[in-house]
Every structure is written in C-alpha cells, then in structure tokens.
Amino acid sequence: MNIVYNIIETILPFPWVEYDFMKNALLAVLIITPLFGILGTMIVNNRMAFFSDALGHSALTGLALGTVFGIVDTNLSMLVFAIAFALLLNRIKRRKTVSTDTVISVFASLSMAVGLVILSRGGNFAKYSALLVGDILSITTREIILLFIIFLLTLIFWFLGFNKLHAISVNESLAKSKNINIRRLEDYFSVIIAIIVMFSVKWVGILIINALLILPAAASRNISSNVREYHLFSILISLFSGIIGLILSYYMSTAAGPTIVIIAATIFFLTLLLQSLGGKGIDHNG
Amino acid sequence: MKVTRNMSHKHIKTAKLNEAACGMHCLKMNNISVRDGSQVIIDNVNLHIHCGKITVIIGKNGAGKSTLIKAILGEVKHEGTIEFSDLKNQRMENLKIGYVPQYVNMEKNTPMSVYDLFAGYISNSPIFFRKNPKVYRYVKEQLEVFEAQELIDKRACDLSGGELQRVLLSIAISPIPNLLLLDEPVSGIDTNGMQLFYKNIGKLKSNYDLAMIIVSHDFDFVRQYADRVILLDKTIVKEGTPEEVLDGEEFKRLFG
Numbered sequence: 001m002n003i004v005y006n007i008i009e010t011i012l013p014f015p016w017v018e019y020d021f022m023k024n025a026l027l028a029v030l031i032i033t034p035l036f037g038i039l040g041t042m043i044v045n046n047r048m049a050f051f052s053d054a055l056g057h058s059a060l061t062g063l064a065l066g067t068v069f070g071i072v073d074t075n076l077s078m079l080v081f082a083i084a085f086a087l088l089l090n091r092i093k094r095r096k097t098v099s100t101d102t103v104i105s106v107f108a109s110l111s112m113a114v115g116l117v118i119l120s121r122g123g124n125f126a127k128y129s130a131l132l133v134g135d136i137l138s139i140t141t142r143e144i145i146l147l148f149i150i151f152l153l154t155l156i157f158w159f160l161g162f163n164k165l166h167a168i169s170v171n172e173s174l175a176k177s178k179n180i181n182i183r184r185l186e187d188y189f190s191v192i193i194a195i196i197v198m199f200s201v202k203w204v205g206i207l208i209i210n211a212l213l214i215l216p217a218a219a220s221r222n223i224s225s226n227v228r229e230y231h232l233f234s235i236l237i238s239l240f241s242g243i244i245g246l247i248l249s250y251y252m253s254t255a256a257g258p259t260i261v262i263i264a265a266t267i268f269f270l271t272l273l274l275q276s277l278g279g280k281g282i283d284h285n286g
Numbered sequence: 287m288k289v290t291r292n293m294s295h296k297h298i299k300t301a302k303l304n305e306a307a308c309g310m311h312c313l314k315m316n317n318i319s320v321r322d323g324s325q326v327i328i329d330n331v332n333l334h335i336h337c338g339k340i341t342v343i344i345g346k347n348g349a350g351k352s353t354l355i356k357a358i359l360g361e362v363k364h365e366g367t368i369e370f371s372d373l374k375n376q377r378m379e380n381l382k383i384g385y386v387p388q389y390v391n392m393e394k395n396t397p398m399s400v401y402d403l404f405a406g407y408i409s410n411s412p413i414f415f416r417k418n419p420k421v422y423r424y425v426k427e428q429l430e431v432f433e434a435q436e437l438i439d440k441r442a443c444d445l446s447g448g449e450l451q452r453v454l455l456s457i458a459i460s461p462i463p464n465l466l467l468l469d470e471p472v473s474g475i476d477t478n479g480m481q482l483f484y485k486n487i488g489k490l491k492s493n494y495d496l497a498m499i500i501v502s503h504d505f506d507f508v509r510q511y512a513d514r515v516i517l518l519d520k521t522i523v524k525e526g527t528p529e530e531v532l533d534g535e536e537f538k539r540l541f542g
Contacts, residue, residue: 041414045396159412166406166413170390170398174457176361177385177467178407224397225441231414275395 001141016250024144025136025256029242031147032200033212033260035154037238039193040217041230042162045169048193050101051089053210054108055194058085059131059201060115068118079198085111086190094183134205136246136256150199154192165189166227205257212257215264216241222271223278237267310372311337311464313381313497317366320350320357327353328364329521337464337497340487342508344501344531345518346540351501352388354518355467358499359385370464384463384496386454388470396443400434400453401425403442408460428460429453432486448479455486459494466490468500472507480504487511505532 008023016022043052059078066077092103119128164185167175172182201209216238224230245260313335320328328350335341343351357364370381402413404425411418429435432452437445445453451471458466472480484507491498502508508515508528515531517524524536531537
C-alpha cells in the first residue's frame with residue numbers, strides 16, 4: 001500500500017494528498033466511480049433506476065437485521081439481505097401481475113420502514129445516520145482492497161455477459177430465440193448491483209448512491225452514438241465528477257458524496273445542452 | 287401443393303419442392319395449449335410444418351397469435367409437445383429458431399449502432415469494448431443479404447421501420463434457423479418497405495432451407511405468398527390453402 005501512496009504523492013503534489021485518509025478516499029473514488037459508470041449504462045438502458053434505488057434503501061434493513069441477530073459484521077447481513085431482496089424483486093417482476101414500479105415501491109418502503117423501526121428503538125438512530133450521507137474519508141485499506149476485488153469480478157462479468165444483457169434489454173423474445181438464458185442473466189446482474197451497492201453505500205450514502213449510478217450514464221447517453229462511446233463517456237464523466245468532487249469537498253469542507261453528485265448533475269445538464277444544440281444542427285442540414 | 291397434417295413420406299417425395307429447401311425437415315406441434323390462470327389463451331393447437339413452406343397465421347386481436355409464437359419460442363409456458371425431426375434419417379434434431387419481433391425497446395437517442403444491436407445477439411466479443419473486425423465483417427455480410435449493409439454504423443434508433451426490419455431479418459437468419467417466426471412484420475412500414483419485405487420473404491423461401499411462420503393482417507400478402515393459412519381463434523378454426531381459408535365461412539364469420 002505504501003508504494004501506491006508514494007505514487008499518488010509523486011503524481012499529485014498537492015497539500016490534501018499528505019493525509020492518508022485523502023489518499024484512501026481518492027483510491028476508493030478511482031475504483032467506485034468507473035464501476036458505477038459501467039453499471040449505470042445498463043441500469044439506464046433497462047430503466048432500472050427505481051430498482052437500484054430500492055436496493056440502496058434496503059441497506060438500512062440489512063443493517064437493522066444484523067443488529068437484531070447480533071451479527072458482528074453488519075456488512076455481511078446487509079449483503080445477504082440485499083441479494084435476497086434483489087432476487088425476490090426479480091421473481092415478483094416476472095409474474096407481471098402488478099406494475100414493476102408499484103411492486104418495487106411497496107417492497108422498498110416496507111423494508112426501509114422495518115429498518116428504521118428497528119434502528120430507532122430507544123432513540124438511537126443518530127448512531128446510524130452516517131449511512132444516509134456516507135463518509136468516504138473513513139474508508140480503510142482493507143476495504144479498498146475488497147472494493148478492488150469486486151471491481152475485477154464485475155469487469156469479468158461484464159466482458160462475459162454484457163452482450164447477452166444487452167440483447168435481453170433490446171428484446172427478450174429475440175434473446176430467447178438466440179438461446180440466451182434470460183432469468184439467469186437478469187439474476188446475475190441484479191446480484192452484482194446488490195453487491196456493489198452494499199459495498200459502496202457506506203462511503204457514498206443511501207440518499208445519493210443512486211444519483212451516482214444514474215447520472216454519468218444518463219449524461220453519456222446524451223452525447224454517444226454507440227455502445228462503446230456510451231461506456232467510455234460514462235466512465236470518464238463518473239471519474240471526473242468523483243475526483244473533482246472529492247477535491248472540492250476537501251477545500252469547501254463539505255460531504256464528498258453530495259459534492260460529487262452536484263458535479264455529475266452539472267455535467268448532465270451540459271450534455272443535455274450539447275445534445276439539443278447538435279440536434280438543431282442536424283435539423284438544418286437535413 | 288397442399289400439406290396436410292398427416293402427410294406421409296410418399297407425399298413429400300412426389301411433391302414439388304424448391305431447390306434449396308429439402309422438404310425433409312418437419313416440425314410437429316402436438317396439442318399446444320397455453321393458460322393464464324383459469325383463462326385459456328391457446329386451446330389444443332396442432333401444427334405440422336415443413337421447410338420451404340410459408341405458413342401464415344391470421345386471426346383477430348386477442349386470438350392468441352403472438353402467444354402461440356411465444357409458446358413456440360419457449361418464452362411462454364405451454365402444454366403439449368414440439369418435435370423437430372429430419373425425415374431423411376428419422377432423427378430428432380435441435381430446432382434453431384429465428385425470430386423477427388414487432389418492435390424493439392429503443393428510445394430516441396439510444397446510443398446503439400446497428401453493429402451493436404446485431405453483434406449483441408450473435409457474438410460474445412464485448413460490444414462495449416471494441417469493434418471486432420471479424421464480427422464486423424460477418425455482420426456486414428449478413429446485412430448484405432437484405433441490402434442493409436450501409437446501415438451498419440448508423441444508430442438503430444434513427445432507422446426507418448423498413449430499414450430496422452431488414453436489420454432484424456438479418457439477425458434472425460444469422461445463423462440460418464430451421465424455423466423463422468415473424469410477428470406482424472409489416473406494422474408501421476410504408477408501401478415501398480412492404481414491397482421490399484415481400485420480395486425478401488420470397489428470396490428467403492427460394493434460397494434457404496427453412497420453414498416460416500408469419501403472423502399477418504395483410505390478406506393480399508396471404509393470397510400471394512402463403513402456402514398454408516391458419517385461421518386462429520384460441521384454437522385452429524380453419525386451415526388450408528389461402529383460397530380455402532380466405533373464402534371460407536369461418537373467415538367471413540370472424541372478419542365479416
């Protein structure tokens with residue numbers, strides 16, 4: 001780890017780099033933001049924004065259940081609950097009896113209410129409120145290494161499964177005719193989102209984690225014309241917002257997560273502007 | 287030529303067949319039923335289809351046409367069996383199905399090129415990473431079959447209905463399936479596009495060894511191209527040549 005620290009200090013000769021917690025935070029941002037940029041492309045394609053939001057909220061329930069059952073590592077109870085929650089939502093969604101939005105909303109509200117009821121027993125909720133906003137400055141080296149492993153696993157899944165996920169999102173029947181196992185891929189994807197959301201929610205915060213997942217991809221969509229550009233711009237926008245947001249938050253003494261979100265949202269509006277300008281240009285030519 | 291459900295080997299040998307289609311592959315659907323809870327959507331459908339033939343399914347809205355297609359695809363749970371066999375050696379084979387959907391999920395400004403759309407279905411080379419030159423060449427060749435090769439780098443959401451359909455047809459025949467399913471292929475396509483589409487269907491029929499099932503509302507098309515017509519209203523109400531079905535009592539009762 002010291003080698004990595006030295007590299008960072010050599011490349012970035014700024015005062016904020018002197019603090020180890022800032023170096024750790026920077027490393028975390030360098031791992032989390034590209035990951036979010038990549039996943040976001042498919043979440044936006046599949047209109048799963050509400051789904052990922054609900055997953056973020058389920059972190060509270062996982063944490064609460066962990067404390068009830070006396071599990072020492074609440075990360076574990078959060079993870080198990082989120083995966084179960086994601087798979088359950090998929091099952092219900094496939095029945096197609098109620099609209100997906102409604103189902104997700106009902107389950108997300110219920111799970112969050114259960115979490116809040118348990119955690120607020122005896123007026124202790126303040127202890128857990130950090131989870132709402134997140135604190136990237138408190139991340140430890142061990143957690144960074146864990147995040148990095150998840151990053152690699154997600155990349156492997158993306159290289160092996162992205163085409164199939166894409167095929168499903170364009171037309172399920174067509175994917176079925178090409179012998180793609182729709183259920184299995186959807187479940188894998190949901191589990192991956194669950195894992196990543198659970199492992200980053202502490203640093204990013206329940207309230208804004210979804211914004212970080214959606215905004216870079218949504219911005220990239222405005223200026224891309226194929227899947228490669230969509231990914232590339234999404235990753236770049238996500239990274240850029242993350243790094244600039246982190247540095248700004250240091251100088252302005254604000255929470256890092258929300259600062260990053262504001263930068264990403266600004267970029268989203270800029271791309272929207274670019275798109276409408278570009279669109280007008282095409283109209284004139286055509 | 288008339289294909290009956292109980293067609294024997296003798297008939298096939300004497301039948302006039304296209305050069306490309308061997309007529310020896312056959313697809314049998316036995317007692318296909320689909321239920322949604324207590325509601326019956328498809329009731330006891332029996333079909334017998336041979337390669338080189340165009341079977342058109344007609345019927346009113348809600349007659350279960352799309353559901354039957356989805357049952358064949360395996361997307362909707364159904365009772366009954368689907369068997370595919372090669373009559374030359376009496377072997378059961380794996381059925382390869384090609385499918386041309388009515389629509390694809392695409393909003394305005396979806397960042398997806400025709401190459402992305404195509405390669406996503408037929409290749410494992412990750413489309414977000416790089417344009418694989420080998421896959422690119424193959425996609426272009428397959429698009430050429432329907433004169434759509436120039437569209438390869440265009441955004442799929444910018445294509446006209448007819449252009450998109452040619453791309454979807456190319457995807458459906460890569461690789462060449464035994465059975466091609468087309469669900470209302472001419473909805474949202476202008477007259478020129480329709481003419482071109484019918485020409486392409488004719489081309490497929492004469493050049494490839496495959497059977498086609500087409501859901502259609504276009505009765506002129508049915509008269510001109512269909513080898514066999516199925517009038518569906520939850521179950522098969524009438525089947526036969528286009529004349530037999532379109533001039534029959536049952537057709538008048540349902541559409542009159």
